[in-house]
Amino acid sequence: xxxxxxxxxxxxxxxxxxxxxxxxxxxxxxxxxxxxxxxxxxxxxxxxxxxxxxxxxxxxxxxxxxxxxxxxxxxxxxxxxxxxxxxxxxxxxxxxxxxxxxxxxxxxxxxxxxxxxxxxxxxxxxxxxxxxxxxxxxxxxxxxxxxxxxxxxxxxxxxxxxxxxxxxxxxxxxxxxxxxxxxxxxxxxxxxxxxxxxxxxxxxxxxxxxxxxxxxxxxxxxxxxxxxxxxxxxxxxxxxxxxxxxxxxxxxxxxxxxxxxxxxxxxxxxxxxxxxxxxxxxxxx
Numbered sequence: 001x002x003x004x005x006x007x008x009x010x011x012x013x014x015x016x017x018x019x020x021x022x023x024x025x026x027x028x029x030x031x032x033x034x035x036x037x038x039x040x041x042x043x044x045x046x047x048x049x050x051x052x053x054x055x056x057x058x059x060x061x062x063x064x065x066x067x068x069x070x071x072x073x074x075x076x077x078x079x080x081x082x083x084x085x086x087x088x089x090x091x092x093x094x095x096x097x098x099x100x101x102x103x104x105x106x107x108x109x110x111x112x113x114x115x116x117x118x119x120x121x122x123x124x125x126x127x128x129x130x131x132x133x134x135x136x137x138x139x140x141x142x143x144x145x146x147x148x149x150x151x152x153x154x155x156x157x158x159x160x161x162x163x164x165x166x167x168x169x170x171x172x173x174x175x176x177x178x179x180x181x182x183x184x185x186x187x188x189x190x191x192x193x194x195x196x197x198x199x200x201x202x203x204x205x206x207x208x209x210x211x212x213x214x215x216x217x218x219x220x221x222x223x224x225x226x227x228x229x230x231x232x233x234x235x236x237x238x239x240x241x242x243x244x245x246x247x248x249x250x251x252x253x254x255x256x257x258x259x260x261x262x263x264x265x266x267x268x269x270x271x272x273x274x275x276x277x278x279x280x281x282x283x284x285x
Contacts, residue, residue, distance in 0.1 A: 019142050022153045023204065023214065024106035027138065028099050036090045043083040045101040046120045048163065050076045050135040056092010060085050060124075069124045071095060076126040076135070078167050083122055098139045100159070110160065112213035118160065120167045128166075134159045148263075150230035153203040157218045180224040185210045189221075197237050197261045203229055237261045238275055241268065245284040253280045 018028045032054070053073055060067040062085050069077070071092055081104070107118045134155050141152050181189065192209055193201065206229060207217035218229065225232050241260040244251060257268030257280075272280045 022149060022156050022202070023110055024103070025156060026101045026103070027142065029096065029139065029143075030099070031094070031096050032090065034092060034094050038088045041085050041088065043079050043081055045103045046081045046118055047079045047099060047101050048076065048131070048135070048159075049079075049097055049099040050074060050132060052096040052098060052136070052139070054093050054095015056090055056095070059089045062086065067124060074127065074132040074136075076128060076131055078120050078123045078126060078163070080120045080122045098135060100135070100138070102160075110214050118164060118168060120163060123167065131159065131162055134162070148230065149200055149202050150233055153214070154218065154228045154230045157203065157215055160215065179220065181210065181220055186224060193233055193236055197233070197240055198259050199261065201233055201261070233261075234271065238271065241272070241280070242283075245280055249284070
């Protein structure tokens with residue numbers, strides 16, 4: 001029996017790419033043919049998949065149950081761990097899909113004591129604008145050049161939160177009330193971020209510093225600071241870069257960009273123009 005997701009993808013798709021973008025959760029992209037059939041398949045992990053492009057019809061044979069599912073851009077499928085499909089068939093246009101798996105071992109580290117886990121209920125033919133945006137944003141963050149770790153982790157944690165809320169079993173729902181960090185933890189996080197702006201910061205690292213699960217940490221961070229970790233860190237990096245542009249005129253824009261934690265001068269210029277409507281060089285002048 002092969003392992004995989006009950007989608008129109010055969011065990012040997014035309015092209016595949018795989019990552020582990022953040023938090024130890026595997027993500028993959030695949031292009032599938034216009035006509036494709038495959039045999040028995042079972043999910044090794046809880047999984048969510050989304051069609052990026054392609055139009056057609058998917059037929060699934062699950063025991064005595066037969067399901068016909070349309071294939072359209074941004075249609076989603078949620079699969080529980082162990083879900084078995086005896087036969088799959090797809091007919092339609094050439095297409096692409098992305099998939100994220102949620103291995104139990106990785107989820108224990110992400111959630112810790114913030115709920116029992118992620119045990120999903122299977123659902124096909126699902127349209128959900130929030131989940132589709134998160135899935136597409138995770139894909140674009142991986143496919144569009146240097147990955148923003150904090151941003152990707154924030155997207156992934158938001159996706160986990162939606163899945164637990166809408167497709168998780170009752171015992172998996174978050175148990176902890178959303179409060180705020182203590183004054184000591186808040187100061188500790190501010191110092192850690194300020195001294196680490198030039199380094200690769202992650203939700204996992206920040207959560208470990210205050211001894212919390214990444215999921216619970218992210219909710220408290222938004223409640224305390226009014227924005228997600230990646231947005232807060234980006235604002236601090238931007239402020240540090242602006243100070244350097246003014247106070248250190250002899251330094252190049254590229255040097256300032258890297259020292260403040262931006263992936264490159266181009267990345268810094270893009271973020272700077274997005275925030276202030278002009279380039280760092282023009283702003284400095």
